[in-house]
Amino acid sequence: MPNHKLTLEYDGGRFHGFQAQPGLPTVQGELERALRPLADLKSPVYAAGRTDAGVHARGQVISFHAETKPPTERLPAALNSLLPADISVLRAEEVPDGFHARRDARSREYRYFIINRPSRPSMGRGFLLHYPHPLDLERIEEALEVIVGVHDFRSFCREEAGKTCVREVLEAQLERLPHDIIAIRVKANAFAYMMMRMLCSALLEVGRGRWTPKTLEEVLEEGDNSLCPPTLPPCGLVLEKVHY
């Protein structure tokens, strides 16, 4: 049976996350509903990153085995005519039988977008965290160097029973964008639960001057997530890309 790899963009604002939940709007739920008339789906679709409620994606990747009525190259157009406006299929490819969107992903890239000015945002308000306090961006960049490499991120994630929080951060960078917007871009082999939103929260403490880059390093070593400031809201977070 053919194996398919789809790349998706979505505005996660309205969804209770990627993963299907009975009775709640989810990205997976919408996808499987749209696929039904087009494919004889025998198993769930698998996603590279199970984004949480309210988190967006510009490059989510899913895979599934099925015979499809439209040929693979016509799947994006066929699906987009059936999907709601807040999900769009960007690409579809046929892939070798063994390909699995999650297991085969070598790394993921997320961006967290922050608008750093006194006034709250109106344009793009569903995709930005409003942070009104002045930020020292050079200090944030110093702190970003601390997280690069292999670390146990227990201090900056919500631990899941029986799962390790050891991850390898491959790249971590602050981007200065127009209109007082900054983005924190992190590429890692994988992300622990809530890791990006907790790390970015700590980085804002550094930018605001309540923590130093050294504090972040010490908290990372401590391995205690009660030291982490409150988790940032999902609206600023985007799954940008999955690398295979």
Add this chain to the structure above:
Amino acid sequence: MPNHKLTLEYDGGRFHGFQAQPGLPTVQGELERALRPLADLKSPVYAAGRTDAGVHARGQVISFHAETKPPTERLPAALNSLLPADISVLRAEEVPDGFHARRDARSREYRYFIINRPSRPSMGRGFLLHYPHPLDLERIEEALEVIVGVHDFRSFCREEAGKTCVREVLEAQLERLPHDIIAIRVKANAFAYMMMRMLCSALLEVGRGRWTPKTLEEVLEEGDNSLCPPTLPPCGLVLEKVHY
């Protein structure tokens, strides 16, 4: 009585344009409603550009005379607590008595945002025109040179009785942005009614290869707006900046 200059950002999607209209949501209507408890407004507020229904702004400028309860520097925060989420006041200044947001504006800058890829947008879909056909960007850049300077833009606007369509385009540029987005940025002393949306429509004809830059030049000289392709929708248009 003090004279105030305010800089505004808004998501125009929900509004029937800037200008107040009885019984319809407008930016001016919301502003005057929010100002009522804060200022003894004796006249309407004046805007640098009366944006049409659905058009956005990142740098709209308004002016009004009034005594205000909060001091000028506190007006943005006070107004933002009373305004709906799709309007945000960025700055407030006290200005000389004779200042008028529209009359004194020397030039305006607009951007029209286009996402040029086969799949419709989901993220940012209220701020982008979806244009699925391949575009030759170099040809659009050639055509942009044609419109710079003083021209009678009758072919690329809806004429208003008794008003000239002669305008001076000071800068016209195509910007290549990430994620298959392009922006057409035009700075002019002023814009005739629908001018930006009609010009951009013609520029897309050039990019698609149905017009040449020479066609655009000839239509501009012809002075007949029935030669212009259909006016683009408002969602892609943003009033970026007003220069004084």
